[in-house]
Amino acid sequence: LYSKQLISVTALLLSTAACSSNPPDNGIGGSSGTGASGGQTGTGGSHPGSGGTGGTTGTTGGTGGTTGTTGGTTGTTGGTGGSLPASGGSAGKATGGAGGSGAVPAGGTTGTTGGTGGALATGGAGGTTGGTVGTTGGTGGAPMGGAGGSGASGGSAGTGGSGTAGMPSSGGSGGGTAATCDNLSLAPGKTGMAKPSGAAGGLKVLDWAGFTGAVSYTFDDNTPSQMPDYSQLKATGGHFTWFVVGSWLSSSTSLIPQYKATLADGQEIASHTYSHNSAGSQSDLQQNETYLTTNFGVTANSMAAPNCDASWASVAPNIMFQNRGPCGTSQPTVSPRDSTSPFQLPAYLPDAGASATTLSGTYQTGKWRIFVIHGFDSQGGTYQPVPIANVSAAMTTAVSSGYWTEGITNVGAYWQGQKLISASATTNATWTLPAHFPKNMCVRITTSGGNVTQKGVTIPWDDHGYYQISLDAGEVTIQ
Numbered sequence: 001l002y003s004k005q006l007i008s009v010t011a012l013l014l015s016t017a018a019c020s021s022n023p024p025d026n027g028i029g030g031s032s033g034t035g036a037s038g039g040q041t042g043t044g045g046s047h048p049g050s051g052g053t054g055g056t057t058g059t060t061g062g063t064g065g066t067t068g069t070t071g072g073t074t075g076t077t078g079g080t081g082g083s084l085p086a087s088g089g090s091a092g093k094a095t096g097g098a099g100g101s102g103a104v105p106a107g108g109t110t111g112t113t114g115g116t117g118g119a120l121a122t123g124g125a126g127g128t129t130g131g132t133v134g135t136t137g138g139t140g141g142a143p144m145g146g147a148g149g150s151g152a153s154g155g156s157a158g159t160g161g162s163g164t165a166g167m168p169s170s171g172g173s174g175g176g177t178a179a180t181c182d183n184l185s186l187a188p189g190k191t192g193m194a195k196p197s198g199a200a201g202g203l204k205v206l207d208w209a210g211f212t213g214a215v216s217y218t219f220d221d222n223t224p225s226q227m228p229d230y231s232q233l234k235a236t237g238g239h240f241t242w243f244v245v246g247s248w249l250s251s252s253t254s255l256i257p258q259y260k261a262t263l264a265d266g267q268e269i270a271s272h273t274y275s276h277n278s279a280g281s282q283s284d285l286q287q288n289e290t291y292l293t294t295n296f297g298v299t300a301n302s303m304a305a306p307n308c309d310a311s312w313a314s315v316a317p318n319i320m321f322q323n324r325g326p327c328g329t330s331q332p333t334v335s336p337r338d339s340t341s342p343f344q345l346p347a348y349l350p351d352a353g354a355s356a357t358t359l360s361g362t363y364q365t366g367k368w369r370i371f372v373i374h375g376f377d378s379q380g381g382t383y384q385p386v387p388i389a390n391v392s393a394a395m396t397t398a399v400s401s402g403y404w405t406e407g408i409t410n411v412g413a414y415w416q417g418q419k420l421i422s423a424s425a426t427t428n429a430t431w432t433l434p435a436h437f438p439k440n441m442c443v444r445i446t447t448s449g450g451n452v453t454q455k456g457v458t459i460p461w462d463d464h465g466y467y468q469i470s471l472d473a474g475e476v477t478i479q
C-alpha cells in the first residue's frame with residue numbers, strides 16, 4: 001500500500017511540475033484583413049470632342065474651309081478654334097473641344113477668330129468668329145473605391161465619372177473665293193453640269209465664254225435716236241458698247257446722266273475720241289479719256305477710230321486696250337486664238353436700212369462678230385441709220401441663238417485672255433497681261449478633273465459647266 005501511495009504522490013508531483021510550465025490558453029488569432037486593394041481609380045470622361053466643322057461657303061460662292069481635325073484626346077482641354085489664312089478662302093480648322101477626363105473636367109476652349117475674307121472675293125465677307133465656346137467637358141470621375149476593408153474583402157471598385165464631350169468649335173465662314181469677273185455677267189443657258197471628276201488636268205479655256213459665238217454691237221457718235229430707243233436695246237437682254245465723242249456730248253449735258261445710267265444695265269461706255277478727227281492724235285484720245293472719266297466715272301478701255309481711219313491703229317496702243325476698225329460690209333469675224341490685231345478689230349458696217357436677217361446673217365458659230373451702227377433714224381444727219389426694230393430683232397436673235405451678246409471690251413479681254421493661256425497647258429499655266437489690259441477680267445475653263453486654284457485659292461465649280469478664273473491672277477493650277 002505505501003508503495004502505491006508513494007507512486008501516486010510521485011505522479012502527482014510530476015504532474016504538478018508539468019502543468020506549471022505552460023502559458024494561459026488565449027484562443028486562435030484572426031486572419032489579417034486584406035483591404036490593401038481598395039477602390040479602383042475611376043475611369044475619366046472619355047468623349048473626345050468631334051472635329052470642328054469647317055467654314056461655310058463664302059457668300060459669293062467661295063469654297064468653305066476644310067473640315068476641322070479630330071478633337072482632342074480624352075482628358076485634355078479643348079482644341080483651338082479655327083483660324084483662316086489671311087488670304088481667306090480656306091476656312092480654319094476648328095478643333096473640337098475634348099471631353100473631360102477623370103480628374104480634368106475641362107471643356108472645349110473657345111475657338112479663335114475665323115479670319116478674313118479673301119482678297120479676290122467680290123462680296124466675300126470676312127470670316128466670322130470661329131469656334132464657339134466648348135461646353136464643359138465631363139466631370140471627371142473621382143475614384144470612389146471603397147476603403148480597404150478590414151477583414152478579407154477590400155472596397156468595391158470606384159466608378160469613374162463619365163466625361164461629357166466638349167462642344168466642337170466651328171470654323172469661321174470662309175472668305176469668298178470666286179474671282180471678280182466684270183466681263184462675265186452673262187452665262188450660257190445650260191445648268192446643272194457636274195464638276196469633272198477624272199484625273200487632274202485637262203485645262204481648256206472655253207471659246208467665247210462657253211457660248212455659241214460672240215456678237216458685239218457698238219453704237220457710235222451719241223446720235224439723237226440712241227437714248228430714245230435705248231429701252232428696246234436693253235430689252236434684248238444683250239449688252240453692247242457706246243462709242244462716245246466727248247466734244248459732241250459736252251454740248252448736250254442733259255444726255256450725260258442718261259448714258260451713265262445704262263452702265264448699271266451692263267452697257268459699256270468707250271471712246272470714239274474727243275474731236276472725231278480722222279487723223280490719229282494721242283492728245284485728242286487722252287482728252288477723251290479724261291472727259292469720260294470725269295463725266296461717267298469710267299476708264300474707257302476700248303476706242304473706235306473715227307471714220308474707221310487706219311491712222312489710229314498706231315496711236316491706240318499708247319493709251320488703249322484695243323481699237324475697232326477697219327469697217328465695212330465685207331469685214332471678217334474674229335476667231336479664238338487667231339492673229340487679228342487688237343488694235344485693228346474688224347467691224348461690220350451695215351448699209352442704211354439693213355434688215356434684221358441681214359444683220360443676224362453675219363453671225364458665225366464659234367466666231368466673234370463686231371458691228372458698228374450709228375443710230376436708228378436720220379436725225380441730225382446720222383450716218384447709215386438702221387431702224388431700231390431691225391437692230392433689236394437681230395440682237396434678240398443673237399441672244400436666243402446662244403451667242404454671247406456683250407460689249408467689245410468684255411469680249412475682247414476674253415479673246416486676248418484665252419490667247420495668253422497656252423493651248424497646250426494641262427495642269428498649270430502662267431501669263432502676263434499686256435499693257436492697258438482691264439482689271440477684273442476672266443475666262444472660263446474646264447478640266448478633266450482635279451481642283452482648280454489660283455494663288456492658293458480654290459476656285460468654285462460653276463454648274464453652267466466651267467470654272468471662272470481671274471486673268472489678273474496670272475496663274476492657274478489644277479491639282
Ligand SMILES: [Zn+2]
Binds near residue numbers: 220221272276306307
Ligand atoms: Zn463716228
